[in-house]
Each structure stands twice: as structure tokens, then as C-alpha cells.
Amino acid sequence: MLEITDLHAGYGQMKVLHGISLTIGAGEIVALLGSNGAGKSTLNNNISGIYRPNSGKIKFEGTDITGLRSEAVVDLGIVQVPEGRRVFPNMSIRENLELGSFRRGRARRRENLDRVVEIFPRLQERFDQLAGTLSGGEQQMLAIGRALMSEPRVLILDEPSLGLSPLLVEEMFTLIDHLNKDGLSIFLVEQNVMQSLEIAHRAYVMENGEIVLSGVAEDLLKDPNLKKAYLGL
Amino acid sequence: MELLGFSLPSYGWSTIFGSTISGVFLGSIYALVAVGLTLIYGVLHIINFAHGALLMLAMYAVYFLWNILGIDPYLAMLIVVPGGFAFGYGLQRFIIGKASHGKDEITLLVTLGVAIVIENMALFFFSATERSVRVPYDLDGIDLGVTYAVYPELAALVGSFLITLALWAFMTRTDTGKAIRAVSKERQGAQLVGINVDHIFAVTFGIGVACVAAAASLLVPTYAVHPQIGSLFVLIAFTVVVLGGMGSFVGALVGGFLIGVTEQLGRLYLGESLGVITISVIFIFVLLFRPTGLFGVKAG
Numbered sequence: 059m060l061e062i063t064d065l066h067a068g069y070g071q072m073k074v075l076h077g078i079s080l081t082i083g084a085g086e087i088v089a090l091l092g093s094n095g096a097g098k099s100t101l102n103n104n105i106s107g108i109y110r111p112n113s114g115k116i117k118f119e120g121t122d123i124t125g126l127r128s129e130a131v132v133d134l135g136i137v138q139v140p141e142g143r144r145v146f147p148n149m150s151i152r153e154n155l156e157l158g159s160f161r162r163g164r165a166r167r168r169e170n171l172d173r174v175v176e177i178f179p180r181l182q183e184r185f186d187q188l189a190g191t192l193s194g195g196e197q198q199m200l201a202i203g204r205a206l207m208s209e210p211r212v213l214i215l216d217e218p219s220l221g222l223s224p225l226l227v228e229e230m231f232t233l234i235d236h237l238n239k240d241g242l243s244i245f246l247v248e249q250n251v252m253q254s255l256e257i258a259h260r261a262y263v264m265e266n267g268e269i270v271l272s273g274v275a276e277d278l279l280k281d282p283n284l285k286k287a288y289l290g291l
Numbered sequence: 292m293e294l295l296g297f298s299l300p301s302y303g304w305s306t307i308f309g310s311t312i313s314g315v316f317l318g319s320i321y322a323l324v325a326v327g328l329t330l331i332y333g334v335l336h337i338i339n340f341a342h343g344a345l346l347m348l349a350m351y352a353v354y355f356l357w358n359i360l361g362i363d364p365y366l367a368m369l370i371v372v373p374g375g376f377a378f379g380y381g382l383q384r385f386i387i388g389k390a391s392h393g394k395d396e397i398t399l400l401v402t403l404g405v406a407i408v409i410e411n412m413a414l415f416f417f418s419a420t421e422r423s424v425r426v427p428y429d430l431d432g433i434d435l436g437v438t439y440a441v442y443p444e445l446a447a448l449v450g451s452f453l454i455t456l457a458l459w460a461f462m463t464r465t466d467t468g469k470a471i472r473a474v475s476k477e478r479q480g481a482q483l484v485g486i487n488v489d490h491i492f493a494v495t496f497g498i499g500v501a502c503v504a505a506a507a508s509l510l511v512p513t514y515a516v517h518p519q520i521g522s523l524f525v526l527i528a529f530t531v532v533v534l535g536g537m538g539s540f541v542g543a544l545v546g547g548f549l550i551g552v553t554e555q556l557g558r559l560y561l562g563e564s565l566g567v568i569t570i571s572v573i574f575i576f577v578l579l580f581r582p583t584g585l586f587g588v589k590a591g
């Protein structure tokens with residue numbers, strides 16, 4: 059579905075990604091693991107059109123989408139839940155969710171709103187509360203809910219478990235698994251290695267802007283190189 | 292009455308009421324100019340130094356529409372408001388936005404540059420001559436008992452209320468309005484839901500200029516147009532924006548009225564030249580006790 063080949067990207071003079079290649083198949087959960095500063099968010103933001111890559115290709119269902127503007131990427135159904143949630147703090151939960159369907163899924167806004175609050179009943183209790191006053195976990199739910207409002211075809215999750223209590227982390231992974239079982243393709247960027255590999259089909263490990271390891275999740279779980287690559291042991 | 296050893300003239304209630312009410316009318320215009328300014332600041336974080344020049348330009352547009360085509364200044368709103376929007380949109384999208392490369396300090400200088408260009412062009416093409424429009428009904432009005440309110444004053448009051456109300460409805464009820472609010476606090480989040488930030492910036496700037504154009508229509512029947520008229524109003528509008536709280540609509544409205552009334556009462560008691568300092572005094576006082584302005588929230 060999403061196919062990235064030899065992607066080079068960075069910020070101005072600073073090169074961050076040095077030739078990333080990976081694929082996300084329809085209906086898959088693909089995990090991307092890597093320590094702080096590896097370049098995971100940089101990759102996501104190049105896919106989402108926040109930044110433009112220096113070279114390489116990003117293809118979605120066979121068409122080249124490299125360097126497309128973020129609106130066009132959303133139009134295609136590639137939707138990101140960014141690191142740090144980035145909800146609209148000055149707006150209510152309802153408005154945040156409504157804006158999720160600013161471009162995609164506007165026609166079914168009502169139905170999708172119902173569906174999202176069904177998934178996250180906690181959001182409905184505070185529908186008119188400002189997003190900026192929510193707890194970190196609630197903001198994460200809101201960010202995911204906002205993304206679901208646009209009827210994504212590929213959902214990019216950037217460290218969704220970051221800052222959540224162990225119980226919520228567990229819930230989060232269950233939810234991701236459910237969304238995937240309902241047919242959504244998911245690109246899961248995480249530092250929570252074990253839990254990610256348990257729900258993912260395949261995984262990549264990124265180190266200093268390069269993919270150093272990849273394979274089927276189950277195999278990686280047993281791979282001694284994973285510990286070596288990821289934990290630097 | 293005495294104040295700090297000065298003896299102030301004592302007036303009857305009707306004079307004081309009269310001044311207060313004319314302050315409210317004046318304040319409504321200040322509010323309208325300030326609303327555009329505060330919107331642009333709140334979303335784009337641009338301190339728009341060109342605001343006054345744009346007001347002046349819009350006033351000339353209203354003047355010439357009347358002078359050449361005989362269009363009533365209030366009716367001219369139907370032309371200058373959309374025109375102001377389009378002009379503001381283009382100015383932000385193709386000049387200010389492009390020239391400043393997202394750096395706030397450069398943006399500031401670019402708007403200053405735009406102001407200078409517009410003001411000097413106005414001086415060159417229109418000369419420094421004051422031009423005024425006299426509508427046939429400019430002295431008609433309603434007797435409010437304590438004072439007599441002429442129609443241009445009433446139009447300013449009603450107009451600025453309606454426009455602020457419409458703006459508020461737009462910002463809270465429409466997707467574009469919500470997108471503007473989203474962009475004001477969370478640009479990357481906005482991009483990720485598919486909002487075109489450059490477009491929204493330009494729309495916001497356009498709305499700010501549209502407000503100024505509406506203010507121009509409301510001003511022309513009572514104020515003569517000349518190339519410096521904008522600076523006069525915008526200086527006060529800046530005060531209103533800071534007083535009300537940067538980025539706050541309600542603040543702009545309340546601040547506008549507060550400044551308008553203060554100015555008129557100051558004039559009444561202290562005379563033309565000294566009266567104006569009351570604005571600065573109130574301004575400093577409010578900021579001493581509320582550094583974020585009356586309705587401002589802390590930045591960040």
C-alpha cells in the first residue's frame with residue numbers, strides 16, 4: 059500500500075535519513091522501532107508532507123506521492139497521529155474531532171463522531187471541555203479520535219504510548235490491534251519494543267537514520283540482534 | 292471639582308452622558324479597527340504595521356466610490372469589504388508571507404515596508420489634501436434625551452457590533468473559522484488534518500483587512516480622508532489590542548469602548564491636547580495590574 063524507497067531527508071543542511079526503504083501492506087501493522095533521535099518522526103513527517111525529502115520515492119498504491127503537500131496526503135487517506143498529540147488546545151473536544159474531518163470524511167462527520175465516542179467514551183463525558191485541559195492520556199485518545207474522523211486508510215501512529223500509565227499503554231495496544239482487525243493499515247512508531255512486536259505483523263529497526271534490521275515480528279522477538287541493535291548491547 | 296490641585300470644570304450630568312455616549316460611538320470604530328488587528332496578531336503572530344495604511348486606502352476607496360460613482364459610503368461596504376478581503380488575501384499570500392519566510396521579525400519589517408509604500412503612494416497620487424464626504428443625512432439623528440446621536444454615529448455602533456458578532460459566529464460555527472483557530476495555536480496539528488496553513492493565513496489577513504474596510508465605510512461620513520488618517524486610528528487600535536488582550540475579540544470590543552469613552556471624557560475635562568493622555572494613563576494602569584490585558588490569556 060505504502061512503499062518507501064531510498065528516502066533521504068533532513069532539515070536544511072542536516073541530513074537525518076540516509077536511504078530508508080520500507081513497505082506497509084494493506085491490512086498490516088508495521089512497527090518502526092528505534093531509539094531517540096533515530097529519525098522516526100522525521101520519516102513520518104516526510105510521508106505526511108510536513109517536510110519534503112531530498113531524494114527517494116514514496117508511493118501509495120502505486121502512485122508517486124513524494125513531496126505532496128500535507129492536504130493532498132490527507133486526501134489520500136494517509137493520516138498521522140503525531141508525537142506529542144498536537145491537539146488544538148484552544149478548542150473543545152467536539153471541535154477537535156470535527157476538524158479531523160476538515161478534508162476527508164466530511165460527509166459522514168456525524169456517524170464518525172458517534173463511532174469515535176463509542177471507542178472513547180471518556181471523550182464524550184467532556185465533549186465541551188477545552189482539549190488543552192485534558193490529561194496526557196485523554197489527549198492521546200483525542201488525537202487518535204481526530205485521525206479516525208478522517209476515515210484513514212493508513213494510520214501513522216508516532217509513539218502513541220508515550221507518557222501513558224502502564225494500564226493505558228495496555229489499552230492503547232489493544233485498541234490498535236482492534237483498529238487493525240477492522241481493516242485499517244497501521245504504521246506504528248514505538249519505543250515500546252515488546253508490546254509493539256506482539257501486535258505487529260512486521261517490524262523495522264531504525265538506527266541513526268538507517269534501517270538496521272527488519273523482518274516478521276515474531277522472528278524479531280526471538281532475534282538476538284534486536285537486543286543488540288535496539289538496546290546497543 | 293478639584294483633582295491634584297487642578298480645578299476641573301464641573302459639568303451637568305447631561306454633558307457627561309453626552310460625552311460618554313459619543314465616546315461609545317468613537318469606541319465602536321476603534322473596536323472595529325482593533326478586531327482586525329487582534330485577529331491577525333492572534334493567528335499569524337504578526338504585528339501588522341500596515342493596518343493603518345490599509346484603513347486609509349479603504350477610506351480613499353470609499354471616498355472615490357462616492358465622489359466618482361456617487362455610491363453611498365455605507366452601500367460602498369458591499370464593494371470595499373470583499374475588495375479588502377481579496378487585497379489582504381493577496382498581500383499576505385504573495386507578498387508578506389513570501390517575503391518573510393516564516394520569521395516573525397522579518398514579517399514585522401515587511402508590514403512596516405508595506406505601510407510606508409502605501410502611505411507614500413497615497414501622498415503622491417492623492418496629495419495631502421483632506422477630502423470629505425458629506426452624506427445628505429449626516430446631521431439627522433435620534434434624540435436620546437441627554438444627547439443627540441446622529442445617524443453616522445449610530446451606524447458605527449450598530450455596524451461594529453454586527454460585524455464583531457458575525458466574525459464571532461464565523462470563527463465558532465464554520466469549518467474555516469475553526470481552521471483559523473486551530474492554526475493559531477497548533478500549526479503542525481492543523482497541517483496533519485489537511486488544513487492548508489498558507490491559505491488560512493491569507494484568509495485571516497484578508498478578514499482583518501475586510502474589517503478595516505468596514506471601519507472605513509463607517510468612518511468616511513464623519514472623518515475627512517488624508518494620507519495620515521490611518522496612523523491616527525491604528526495607534527489607538529494598537530493600544531486597544533494590548534489593553535483588551537492580544538488576540539481577544541471581546542478584549543478588542545471592550546477595550547475599544549473603554550478607550551473611546553476615556554478619550555471623550557478626558558477631552559471634556561482636560562481639553563483637546565491634555566485629554567488624549569488619559570488613554571495612555573488608563574493603558575499603563577491596566578497593564579500594571581493585568582500584564583496580559585483585560586481579556587488576554589498567558590502566552591504559550
Ligand SMILES: Nc1ncnc2c1ncn2[C@@H]1O[C@H](COP(=O)(O)OP(=O)(O)OP(=O)(O)O)[C@@H](O)[C@H]1O
Pocket residue numbers: 069072074092093094095096097098099100101141
Ligand atoms: N524540526 C527540526 N529541525 C531540525 N532538526 C530536527 C527537527 N526535528 C528533528 N530534528 C533532528 O532530527 C534528528 C531525528 O529526530 P526525530 O525527531 O526524527 O527522531 P525520533 O526517532 O523521532 O526520536 P524520538 O524517539 O525521540 O521521537 C534529531 O537529531 C533531531 O534533533
Ligand SMILES: [Mg+2]
Pocket residue numbers: 098099100141216
Ligand atoms: Mg519522534
